[in-house]
Structure formats: C-alpha cells, structure tokens
Amino acid sequence: MRAGSQSDIAEGLGAFEGIVTKVIVLSLPDATERRERLPQHLAEFGISAFEWHDAFSPDHPKVQALQEQGLVASFPPCFRCGQKCCDCENNVLIPSQVANFASHLDIWESISQSGQRTLVIEDDVFFHPWTNRVVHRLRKKIQNGSIAFDAQTSMLLRMGWAKSRDHSAFRLFRVKHKDRLSNPCYALTPAFARLLLDRFTRVETTSDIFMHKQVADESNSWTVFPPIASELSWSDGSVDSQIHPKKNRLAFLAAHNRVDEHTEHEQRLRRHVQRMFSRPILCVGHPRTGTGYVAELCTKSGLDIGHETDGADGISSWMFAVDADENPWALDPIARTRRALHWRILIQTVRDPATAIPSIMRENEHAPASYSFRRDHIKSETGIDLDDFNTEAERAIASLCLWAQIIREQKPDFVFRIEHDSEALIDFLHDTGFDVHKEKLDLEPVNAEKLYKGVHYEKPKVADTDWGKIGPVPKKLLQEYCTLYGYTIPAGATK
Structure with missing residues (x-):
C-alpha cells in the first residue's frame, strides 16, 4: 500500500497525516518545562x-x-576526527x-517492531510557520511515488535541525541528498529503523552522526528544504540543553532577569567537560x-611539565589528585x-613529615581555600573530617596522610x-620511553618561601614533645605513612 492512501491515514497527526502513522516525542521523564x-x-x-518516549538518563x-560491555568508544582518540590531539x-x-x-x-527498536512509519521529534522542537506548506508539498511527492516512503522501504526523511540560514520561509521547496543532523525532527520507516539496528555495533559517535551521516546515504534518505523545525535549546536558549x-x-536568562538560574548556568558552563586533553x-x-x-x-631533564598549568608532556598539580568539578587555582583550561x-x-x-608538617600547618592557616578543598575531598573519599582533629598539627598530619592514601589507591x-x-625518577622516565637526561639536575627547593x-x-615550629602529644588516630596515620614511604617516624610519635 502506498503511503498517503486514504486507508493509510491516522487521525490526530495534523500536518503529517498521510505521511506517517505515528508521532513519537523523545523526552526525559523529569523534563517538566519541556513537557508542559x-x-x-x-x-x-x-x-x-x-x-x-521516555529518554534514558546516564544511570x-x-x-x-x-x-x-565495552560498547562505548573511549578517549583518546577524538571520536570526531580520530586524532589524539585536536581542536x-x-x-x-x-x-x-x-x-x-x-x-x-x-x-528504533520500537519502530522496527511496530511496522509504522514514524515521526520522531525532540521535546524542545519548534515548528516554523511554513511547516504546513512544506509538508503539503512533501506529501504530494510521497503520494505520486517520487519518494518511496512505505513501511517495507528503507527510508529516512530529515526535516529539522539546528537553526541556520536553511530556515527561511522564502526558500523554495526542495528535497535533496544533503546530510543534516536532523535529530530534532525526522521521519523513518520500519525498514530504515531495522537498518540502523543492523548497522549498530557500538557507540563510537553521537546518535545524529551515526544515523544521518554514517547509515543514511543517497539510496535511503532525503533532506527537506526549507527545514520545518529546529530545537529551542540550540536556537535561542529558551530551554536548557540536556547534553551540552x-x-x-x-x-536568555539575563534578558528575563532570572538571576539565580543565570548564576547556576554560569557555573554549569564552567564545570562542563565536553573536550578532553591528552598528556602522557x-x-x-x-x-x-x-x-x-x-x-x-x-623540565630540567628535557620534558615540558607545567606546574598547575599545561605542558606538552604533562601537568603537575596537587589538586589533580581528585576529580573535582572545579579547582580553586587554574592557570589555563587544562x-x-x-x-x-x-x-x-x-x-x-x-615528603618527610618532619619537614612537611610545619609547611602544611602554615598552608592550612593562610590558604583557607586550599584547606577547604582538601577537607571536602578527604571527607568525601574517606569519611574523615579534618575539622574533627584537635590541633593544627593533627589536622596537618591527617591531611598529608589521607591525601597520600587517596593517591595511593x-x-x-x-x-x-x-x-x-631525583635520579631514580629520571631513570624511570627514560625506561618508560621518554627522551630525558641527567644534566643540571641540582635544583634548589621550589617555592619554599611561598607568599600568601x-x-x-x-x-611554625614542631618540637619533639609536640609529636608526642598527637592523638592516636593521626599518630597511626603518621606511622603508616612513614613506614610505607621509607621515612623516619618523628621522635615522640613512635609509640
């Protein structure tokens, strides 16, 4: 039966009657604003x-x-260009x-089993005023057989994508073999849905690239111009994007004086990761x-390692011991x-606790953001709150030892x-394949007299008697640290 015949028309499909027999809206169950x-x-x-159709959340x-099952491509390389480093x-x-x-x-699984030609739209779709005119012309092409859009034919119709110069009421109606990433609005036959499922092996790109660029070709797809739809999250920001x-x-939020939401969205933009960096x-x-x-x-041995900033060979940063959303000090995006x-x-x-603890006590007192950052992550990772310790020395010991434990794991x-x-590290790097040397390795302490x-x-001074006054929990942590890393337990903390 040819699509668009009188007996093939379902009710309630409005402009799309005679083209599809079903309309599906992809939407997260909790997308209240969009669903309203x-x-x-x-x-x-x-x-x-x-x-x-309830969309899935990442969990x-x-x-x-x-x-x-290992069915998702990992980084590196870039899933778009295949390069390890790219823009x-x-x-x-x-x-x-x-x-x-x-x-x-x-x-696609649902459509392949239903036997119905289906219009799939996203919940932030926006149909433009010329929709009825364009769809009317499209229906005629389907009815006269210019476009084969029956259930048994593998066919995809792209009808809406990110707003661009393509979207114009003054463009002549055309159907072309041009790919567009049309997830906001596309129609497909059950046969094309089965083709998508047959071609799927693992998630190696986004759903729109897979469908509209990798599977669709000139034999099984058409793109409708002018596009009848776009999505609001991309076009004008009146709804929030649920991916990026x-x-x-x-x-949009500023124009509508939605101050709290504006602040939250600024933070979300800062913390969102959509681009990875690869450093050895x-x-x-x-x-x-x-x-x-x-x-x-x-760096002296021939590598480019940045300190709390990017380097071609890597980065050195105490904050990178944990997966924080945002570090308190960041000199560049990486x-x-x-x-x-x-x-x-x-x-x-x-570092030897005998010399490290006084420095950490000074850090805790004069760099509250540093202390707060470590306290939050230590509590999250270990369940121990640094503020529960009685003295500055105990807090410094607990911070040093528990931070090391987080890294050790x-x-x-x-x-x-x-x-x-120093020499052992250079030997290790050489054996690992890096081009390094041992010339000019005599270094003075770096940032020893840090300014706050x-x-x-x-x-502060930590006397031998002070080590003996620390409580049993930090003392045990200190003893374990010294034993693991080959340091002498400070006098007074041995028992």
Missing part, C-alpha cells in the same frame, strides 16, 4: 495524537550496560551523549610536598579539572620522595 510547553505547540499544527541500566570542541563521548544514543536505539549547556541560555604524565601530591619541584626537575585530562603515567610526590606508577629520588597574598609567614 510541547502539547500546545503541537496543537498549532493539528497534532494531538503523539506518544512520549539507566541500558546505558550502564553499554559501558560495562574539536567536543572530542569525547560524555555520559549524556551515550544516554541519548541508547534512547534512540530504544526508539549553551551560552545562549545565559543571554600527571604528577600529584599534597600541597607543600614537591609538585612544583617535580615539574621543575622534569588545569581547571582532572576530569578533562587523560594521562598515561601517574607520579606521586611525597589510584596505583601511581612512580612514588617520588623529593629528598632522595603577597605576605611571607614563618613556618
């Missing part, structure tokens, strides 16, 4: 019979199954993109235990969060004792 807006908008085009079992704005498949792909797989936050959302080396440690020193040492970094070699710096490739291991907001403070 859409029915009235669809009614403007006579569409009352549609089905919500949905079907999404998790793809990850657990693509989004070079890694983030969880929401994987969830979106899984959601479309679920839709958009800057146009900020402008990551050096981490506790503040005041040599992350600056190891960066300088590696230093903003470890979540955006892929590395191959993890180096941990450690990540199985570092090399533990660098800053007092002893431009002011130098003397380190």
Whole structure:
C-alpha cells in the first residue's frame, strides 16, 4: 500500500497525516518545562495524537550496560576526527551523549517492531510557520511515488535541525541528498529503523552522526528544504540543553532577569567537560610536598611539565589528585579539572613529615581555600573530617596522610620522595620511553618561601614533645605513612 492512501491515514497527526502513522516525542521523564510547553505547540499544527518516549538518563541500566560491555568508544582518540590531539570542541563521548544514543536505539527498536512509519521529534522542537506548506508539498511527492516512503522501504526523511540560514520561509521547496543532523525532527520507516539496528555495533559517535551521516546515504534518505523545525535549546536558549549547556541560555536568562538560574548556568558552563586533553604524565601530591619541584626537575631533564598549568608532556598539580568539578587555582583550561585530562603515567610526590608538617600547618592557616578543598575531598573519599582533629598539627598530619592514601589507591606508577629520588625518577622516565637526561639536575627547593597574598609567614615550629602529644588516630596515620614511604617516624610519635 502506498503511503498517503486514504486507508493509510491516522487521525490526530495534523500536518503529517498521510505521511506517517505515528508521532513519537523523545523526552526525559523529569523534563517538566519541556513537557508542559510541547502539547500546545503541537496543537498549532493539528497534532494531538503523539506518544512520549521516555529518554534514558546516564544511570539507566541500558546505558550502564553499554559501558560495562565495552560498547562505548573511549578517549583518546577524538571520536570526531580520530586524532589524539585536536581542536574539536567536543572530542569525547560524555555520559549524556551515550544516554541519548541508547534512547534512540530504544526508539528504533520500537519502530522496527511496530511496522509504522514514524515521526520522531525532540521535546524542545519548534515548528516554523511554513511547516504546513512544506509538508503539503512533501506529501504530494510521497503520494505520486517520487519518494518511496512505505513501511517495507528503507527510508529516512530529515526535516529539522539546528537553526541556520536553511530556515527561511522564502526558500523554495526542495528535497535533496544533503546530510543534516536532523535529530530534532525526522521521519523513518520500519525498514530504515531495522537498518540502523543492523548497522549498530557500538557507540563510537553521537546518535545524529551515526544515523544521518554514517547509515543514511543517497539510496535511503532525503533532506527537506526549507527545514520545518529546529530545537529551542540550540536556537535561542529558551530551554536548557540536556547534553551540552549553551551560552545562549545565559543571554536568555539575563534578558528575563532570572538571576539565580543565570548564576547556576554560569557555573554549569564552567564545570562542563565536553573536550578532553591528552598528556602522557600527571604528577600529584599534597600541597607543600614537591609538585612544583617535580615539574621543575622534569623540565630540567628535557620534558615540558607545567606546574598547575599545561605542558606538552604533562601537568603537575596537587589538586589533580581528585576529580573535582572545579579547582580553586587554574592557570589555563587544562588545569581547571582532572576530569578533562587523560594521562598515561601517574607520579606521586611525597615528603618527610618532619619537614612537611610545619609547611602544611602554615598552608592550612593562610590558604583557607586550599584547606577547604582538601577537607571536602578527604571527607568525601574517606569519611574523615579534618575539622574533627584537635590541633593544627593533627589536622596537618591527617591531611598529608589521607591525601597520600587517596593517591595511593589510584596505583601511581612512580612514588617520588623529593629528598632522595631525583635520579631514580629520571631513570624511570627514560625506561618508560621518554627522551630525558641527567644534566643540571641540582635544583634548589621550589617555592619554599611561598607568599600568601603577597605576605611571607614563618613556618611554625614542631618540637619533639609536640609529636608526642598527637592523638592516636593521626599518630597511626603518621606511622603508616612513614613506614610505607621509607621515612623516619618523628621522635615522640613512635609509640
């Protein structure tokens, strides 16, 4: 039966009657704002019979199954260009993109089994005023056989994409073999849905690239001009994007004086990771235990390791011991969060507690953001609150030892004792394949007399008797640290 025949028309499909027999709206179950807006908008085009298809969130079992079965491409390389280092704005498949792909797989499975030609739209779709005119012309082409759009024919119709110069009421109606990423509005036959499922092996790109560029070709797809639809999240920011936050959302919120939402969205933009960096080396440690020193040492040996900033061979930053959303000090985008970094070699710096603890006590007192950052992550990772310890010395000991424990659980490739291991580190790097040398390795301490907001403070003195006064929990942590890393337990803390 040819699509569009009288007996093939379903009611409630409005402008799309005679083209499809079903309309599906992809939408997250909790997308309240979107779900409240859409029915009235669809009614403007006579569409009352549609089905919500609940999209998956990243924690949905079907999404998790793809990850657990190794069916999601990892970084590096970039999933778009295939390069390890590139300028693509989004070079890694983030969880929401994987969830979106899984959601479309679920839709395609449903359509392939239903036998119905289906219009698939996203819940932030916006149909333009010329929709009825364009769809009327499209229906005629289907009815006269110019476009084969019956259930048994594998066919995709692209009808809406990100707003661009294509969107114009004055463009002549055309159907062309031009690919467009048309997830906001596309129609497909059950046969094309089966083709998509047959071609799927693993998530190696986004759902729109897979469908509209990799599977669709001139034999099984047409693109309708002018496009009848776009999506609001991309076009004007009137609704929030559920995959990548958009800057146009900020402008919309500011224009409507939605101050709190504007502040929240600014933070979301800062913290969102859609582009990964790849560097071979990551050096981490506790503040005041040599992350600056190891960066300088590696640089002297012929590598480019940045201290709390980017380097061609890697970065050294105590903040990169944890997956923070946003680091308190970041000198460039790569230093903003470890979540955006892929590395191959993890180096941990450690330092003799006898000299480290006074420096850490000074750090805790005069760099409250540093202390707060460590306190939050230590509590999250270990359940221990630094504020529960009685003295400055105990808090410094607990911070040093628990931060080292967090790093130790990540199985570092090399533990660098800053007092002893300079040559051993260079040997390790050489054996690992790096072009390094041992010339000019005699380094002075780096940042030993650190300034806090431009002011130098003397380190507190920790006498032998002070070590004996620490409580049983920090004492046990200290003893374990010294034993693991080969340091002498300070006198007074041995019992």
